[in-house]
Amino acid sequence: MATIAGVTVDTGHWIGGERVGSGEAFTDVSPIDERPLAEIARGGAREAEAAVAAAAKAFPAWSRTTREERARLLHAVADGVDKRLEELARVETHDNGALIRSHRRGVMPRVAHNFRFFADRLLDLGHDDLDTRGHTNHVSWDPAGVCALITPWNAPLMLATWKVAPALAAGDTVVLKPAEWTPLTASLLADIAAEAGLPDGVLNVVQGYGAEVGGPLTAHPDVRRISFTGSVPTARAIAASAAPNLTPLSLELGGKSPLLVFADADLDLAADLAVEQYDNAGQVCLAATRLLVESPVADAFTERFLAKAARLRQGDPRNEATDLGPQIHRRHLERVDGFVRRARENGARALLGGGPNDDLGGLYYRPTLLTGAAPGAEILTEEVFGPVLTLQTFDTEDQAVEMANDTRFGLAATLATGDPGRAARVSARLVAGTVWVNCFFVRDLRAPFGGSRQSGVGREGGDWSFDFYCDLKNTVTAP
Numbered sequence: 001m002a003t004i005a006g007v008t009v010d011t012g013h014w015i016g017g018e019r020v021g022s023g024e025a026f027t028d029v030s031p032i033d034e035r036p037l038a039e040i041a042r043g044g045a046r047e048a049e050a051a052v053a054a055a056a057k058a059f060p061a062w063s064r065t066t067r068e069e070r071a072r073l074l075h076a077v078a079d080g081v082d083k084r085l086e087e088l089a090r091v092e093t094h095d096n097g098a099l100i101r102s103h104r105r106g107v108m109p110r111v112a113h114n115f116r117f118f119a120d121r122l123l124d125l126g127h128d129d130l131d132t133r134g135h136t137n138h139v140s141w142d143p144a145g146v147c148a149l150i151t152p153w154n155a156p157l158m159l160a161t162w163k164v165a166p167a168l169a170a171g172d173t174v175v176l177k178p179a180e181w182t183p184l185t186a187s188l189l190a191d192i193a194a195e196a197g198l199p200d201g202v203l204n205v206v207q208g209y210g211a212e213v214g215g216p217l218t219a220h221p222d223v224r225r226i227s228f229t230g231s232v233p234t235a236r237a238i239a240a241s242a243a244p245n246l247t248p249l250s251l252e253l254g255g256k257s258p259l260l261v262f263a264d265a266d267l268d269l270a271a272d273l274a275v276e277q278y279d280n281a282g283q284v285c286l287a288a289t290r291l292l293v294e295s296p297v298a299d300a301f302t303e304r305f306l307a308k309a310a311r312l313r314q315g316d317p318r319n320e321a322t323d324l325g326p327q328i329h330r331r332h333l334e335r336v337d338g339f340v341r342r343a344r345e346n347g348a349r350a351l352l353g354g355g356p357n358d359d360l361g362g363l364y365y366r367p368t369l370l371t372g373a374a375p376g377a378e379i380l381t382e383e384v385f386g387p388v389l390t391l392q393t394f395d396t397e398d399q400a401v402e403m404a405n406d407t408r409f410g411l412a413a414t415l416a417t418g419d420p421g422r423a424a425r426v427s428a429r430l431v432a433g434t435v436w437v438n439c440f441f442v443r444d445l446r447a448p449f450g451g452s453r454q455s456g457v458g459r460e461g462g463d464w465s466f467d468f469y470c471d472l473k474n475t476v477t478a479p
């Protein structure tokens, strides 16, 4: 047990409806001040095995519950999230350093919405029967089995429930492995689900390091689906683990998304959209980190951007007035800084920031804008995952599209233009799972979400989540 911001959090695994410890533990540290928060059970092959066994045991009964019963329980979990919203917000802010005001007003309400949305969607899930010369084709959405769900640290509970909710709605049982840097809210979710009446073994949580517990989990032959959000190198390791069993995978990975600013854009709006990319201290997979600006407006855009960015308040994320918190971990901050230092050594100039915030110390990194990087430079091609944007200019629409697509990723793209014809032409040519035109981060859970190229495999959201978490079956009946 640990007490964080006045909230008691169990630091064990949650397997088959019971709290389970491990012989070993690891220390969870807060990015706010790098102080230890809790000693967390360090799982391995044994815990992965036990959790899959518990989920497999719970599956037959859970998969036979009616849609209405599952929807009712998911709504009860959402109610539990709402009831403990403030506690969840406080614990998450201590654990991952993201803003308390975002957790209170955006993230935790979305966590509850994840459950409500998939509960309601489940009740509408269906297909009209097809007629084949008098034969009826009836499509059913059968539960697939045990799902291994592996999630990152940048939006821990939001991303976990984005997977847990549709998997449970589909009638599957779940083993969730949260990131080792942010283990706490997954543990609270287990409490909330149990209080809501979810049967034992339907949701299990194992804690620990990726390769130690995630490896055996993703290699397990009784796991029927693996849904992973995280980095490309880890996705490769998981795909290799899954290959012998041919376990279906859904992969939501990194990005290097562009923000295209055309000369006909509202430059104030474009600058606002660019500053928004520092949200969560830049630790957002969808962030449009490459600013591509049409040459004639580059100076005017940059002036507006710098004026707006200068107003950002960096500091303690527990303070409602803070706009920009810390990086998640010392290792991550050093990685981010390494990208910036190498870029500057190779000729890039910092128009803003360019290093850690020495006034604040700790894990606070200044919002940074780099320009003058050589084409193909690492800073233009690799995901930094920190508050670091680059600025490049273009002269024609063709060049803008070419630069935007010049990446091995394809998660998202944002464009600012006042010309609807251009918006349609350019968005049709961009390689991206999501394109935002004159807006950013507007999400509708009915829409498909995912990435092209190395930003992912498959789509989740709406019925696409059920496509993944179900085994679809067509039953053909003679007249």
Ligand code: NAD
Binding pocket: 150, 151, 152, 153, 154, 155, 159, 177, 178, 179, 180, 208, 209, 210, 211, 213, 214, 215, 218, 229, 230, 231, 232, 233, 234, 235, 237, 238, 252, 253, 254, 255, 284, 285, 286, 383, 385, 411, 451, 455, 456
């Ligand atoms: P990561 O790949 O290091 O870790 C993600 C999870 O995988 C963690 O739980 C980790 O313990 C686990 N893991 C690590 N090695 C494993 C292994 N061998 N087997 C099984 N599990 C293993 O990613 P991260 O640093 O936590 O997160 C940042 C990355 O996530 C960025 O690339 C970001 O773009 C991406 N991300 C993508 C989305 C999206 O929706 N596309 C959303 C958020 C974050």
